[in-house]
Amino acid sequence: MATPVLDKVExxxxxxxxxxxxxxVRRFNPEVSAEATWEDFQLEIDPKxxxxxxxxxxxxxxxxxxxxxxxxxxxxxxxxAMRINGKNRLACKTLIKDINPEKPITVEPIKGLTVLKDxxxxxxxxxxxxxxxxxxxxxxxxxxxxxxxLQSAEDRARxxxxxxxxxxxxCTSSCPVFWNDGQYFGPAAIVNAHRxxxxxxxxxxxxxxxxxxxxxxxxxxRTTFNCTDACPRGIEVTKAIQEVKRALITRRF
Amino acid sequence: MSTTETTASGIGPVEGASLYDVDNPAPVIEPxxxxxxxxxxxxxxxxxxxxxxxxxxxxxxxxxxxLGHLLxxxxxxxxxxxxxxxxxxxxWASPWWQVWDLAMLWLAMxxxxxxxxxxxxxxxxxxxxxxxxKGLLYTATVFTILLGTLVIFTFDPNIx
Ligand code: HEM
Ligand code: SF4
Ligand code: FES
Numbered sequence: 001m002a003t004p005v006l007d008k009v010e011x012x013x014x015x016x017x018x019x020x021x022x023x024x025v026r027r028f029n030p031e032v033s034a035e036a037t038w039e040d041f042q043l044e045i046d047p048k049x050x051x052x053x054x055x056x057x058x059x060x061x062x063x064x065x066x067x068x069x070x071x072x073x074x075x076x077x078x079x080x081a082m083r084i085n086g087k088n089r090l091a092c093k094t095l096i097k098d099i100n101p102e103k104p105i106t107v108e109p110i111k112g113l114t115v116l117k118d119x120x121x122x123x124x125x126x127x128x129x130x131x132x133x134x135x136x137x138x139x140x141x142x143x144x145x146x147x148x149x150l151q152s153a154e155d156r157a158r159x160x161x162x163x164x165x166x167x168x169x170x171c172t173s174s175c176p177v178f179w180n181d182g183q184y185f186g187p188a189a190i191v192n193a194h195r196x197x198x199x200x201x202x203x204x205x206x207x208x209x210x211x212x213x214x215x216x217x218x219x220x221x222r223t224t225f226n227c228t229d230a231c232p233r234g235i236e237v238t239k240a241i242q243e244v245k246r247a248l249i250t251r252r253f
Numbered sequence: 254m255s256t257t258e259t260t261a262s263g264i265g266p267v268e269g270a271s272l273y274d275v276d277n278p279a280p281v282i283e284p285x286x287x288x289x290x291x292x293x294x295x296x297x298x299x300x301x302x303x304x305x306x307x308x309x310x311x312x313x314x315x316x317x318x319x320l321g322h323l324l325x326x327x328x329x330x331x332x333x334x335x336x337x338x339x340x341x342x343x344x345w346a347s348p349w350w351q352v353w354d355l356a357m358l359w360l361a362m363x364x365x366x367x368x369x370x371x372x373x374x375x376x377x378x379x380x381x382x383x384x385x386x387k388g389l390l391y392t393a394t395v396f397t398i399l400l401g402t403l404v405i406f407t408f409d410p411n412i413x
Contacts, residue, residue, distance in 0.1 A: 031273050180375045219301035220374075248302060 018044040021096060022104035023054050025066065028115050036115065040104065047097035051084055051107065055091060068119035075232060078168035082119050083108040088170040088230040110173035112182060126169045129185045133193035133211055138204035155200040162195040162240050164233045171227035171237050183216045187227035187237045190218060194240040197247065209248050218245050304367055311364040318357040342410035351405055358401040366394040 021043055028036035041058045052070060059066045069079040073092045080091040085099050085106055099105060113121035165188065172178050172186035193212055197205040212218045218241055227237035327333050344350040369390055377383040 177375065181378060213299065213302060215301055217301070219305045245305070249306065252299065252302065 017046045017048070019047055019101060021045050021047075021054065021101045023058060024104040024106045025055075025058070025118070026106070026108040027066075027118055028109075029065070029117055038106075045096055045101075047095070047101055049096055050092055051089075051094045051096065051099070051105065052080060052091040054096065054105070055107070066119075067117045076166060078166035081110055081168040081170040081173070081232070083110055088174045090168060090170070090232045093232055110169060112173045112175075112179040113169070121173075123169060125182050126172055126186065126188065127167075129172075129189035130167065130192060132185065133189050133196075133208055134204060135192045135196065137196065137199075137202055138207075139201070140203050149201045151200055158200070159195050159198040161235055162191045162198075164235055165191050165195070166233060167192075168232060170230040170232055171235075174226040174230035176224060176226065177220050177222060184220045185212065185214070185217055187221075187241060190221075190241050190244055191235060191237055194244055197244065205247075206251075209244070209251065212244055213248055218248065221245070308364060308367060311360045314356070315360055315364060318353065318360065322353075322357060342408075345405065345408050346410065355402065355405050358405070359398060362394055362398050362401075366390060 023041045023043065024038050025041065026036055027039045041062055043054060043057050043062070045054055045057065052073060055066065055068055055070075059068075068082070068091070070092060071077040071079045073080075075090055075093045078090075081088055082091055083089075083106075084091065084094055088110055091107070096105070107119065109115045109119045109121045113123065113125060115121050167188060169188060171191070172188045175184070175187055177184045178186045190212060193208045196202045197208050199205075221238075221241050223238060223242075225238050227241075228235075228239070231237050326336060345354075370387060373383060373386045373390065377386055
């Protein structure tokens with residue numbers, strides 16, 4: 001009775017889950033060359049592992065100079081947004097098996113921001129736009145935390161979607177309007193403005209709407225939906241932008 | 254596990270002899286898209302909002318005007334071959350078609366010009382290029398609108 005069971009276990013352990021995958025990584029090191037180049041790495045990897053695991057294997061076992069950002073490795077900190085097979089994703093939330101491991105997997109830095117090294121970009125313009133929309137609670141009379149600020153469940157639900165943003169920049173760096181001159185506030189800044197504009201406890205909604213009424217504010221949005229497609233948190237980014245536009249228009253007319 | 258380099262890689266042995274050192278540092282890359290002191294502080298006002306609303310409203314009206322225009326000119330009554338001086342003279346004898354064509358002229362020109370303004374804002378990178386392209390655009394727009402309006406109102410069917 002025990003024999004067939006043993007056989008089965010042995011057969012399964014013999015078939016390795018590992019497959020060979022090519023990672024085609026966009027490398028850039030300004031201390032060596034002004035040009036960015038593609039470099040291929042072949043690795044043995046379980047297709048159920050993530051792109052981030054592949055990058056770790058490269059950095060730890062093959063080439064320690066490979067540079068990228070990551071902290072939590074679990075889709076929460078927002079550090080590892082990159083262009084994987086031409087689409088913005090979090091490396092830590094993208095499984096190898098989901099992105100066709102038969103072909104080389106391309107990994108590039110996100111677009112529209114200056115590349116500093118390999119997959120690391122300068123996030124300053126992105127956070128500049130974020131700071132510009134005042135992403136914090138503003139109240140007129142009392143800012144002192146004397147007691148809890150109560151809110152009905154419906155009022156909380158109004159902006160629930162936009163509270164989920166992890167500031168990964170996947171949306172903003174997928175937006176063709178942002179690629180052009182980098183002056184557009186970008187979807188992420190609008191999402192985070194939306195989070196406070198529609199919060200019943202906040203009192204600076206009017207001010208934030210005025211900020212987004214800017215020449216480089218919401219009106220530059222062309223409803224491409226790239227941002228909604230890119231968001232690893234599944235936020236309806238384009239819808240949030242549209243709600244801000246509507247709030248601006250109904251305020252005037 | 255092995256490493257294959259497809260192209261001549263620009264990645265050198267960073268831990269080995271570096272091209273740069275303390276006395277000869279690597280060039281600093283200016284972030285091209287940073288908001289600097291030179292970036293205008295505020296460009297608010299409602300112009301962009303009105304522009305956005307206008308694009309949508311004029312678009313809706315243009316669907317009727319342009320499709321109706323194309324239908325009448327190119328499809329009905331023997332198609333494009335019927336168009337001639339007599340046909341135009343006949344149509345512009347009626348105030349209805351004068352108003353139709355006038356509305357189409359103004360809306361399409363302003364809609365198209367504002368659309369191209371957006372495109373220029375997107376693609377022209379230097380302030381000077383923007384200035385020149387927009388100058389050209391506005392000149393052409395004003396010229397076409399004025400000329401078209403003039404013709405619609407002063408058209409003389411008995412011209413020799
Ligand atoms: C037939 C009915 C039309 C409709 C419904 C329509 C609608 C629109 C809308 C809604 C936009 C704004 C797109 C955005 O902001 O993302 C737009 C842009 C534009 N339209 Fe029209 N339009 C029409 C006819 C025309 C005509 C006749 C012209 C040329 C004279 C024209 C030229 C443009 C241009 C150049 C743009 C800017 C393109 C861009 O933003 O990338 N349209 N149109
Ligand atoms: S909205 Fe989504 S894609 Fe954009 S920064 Fe936030 S989490 Fe990232
Ligand atoms: S490493 Fe934190 S989000 Fe991917």
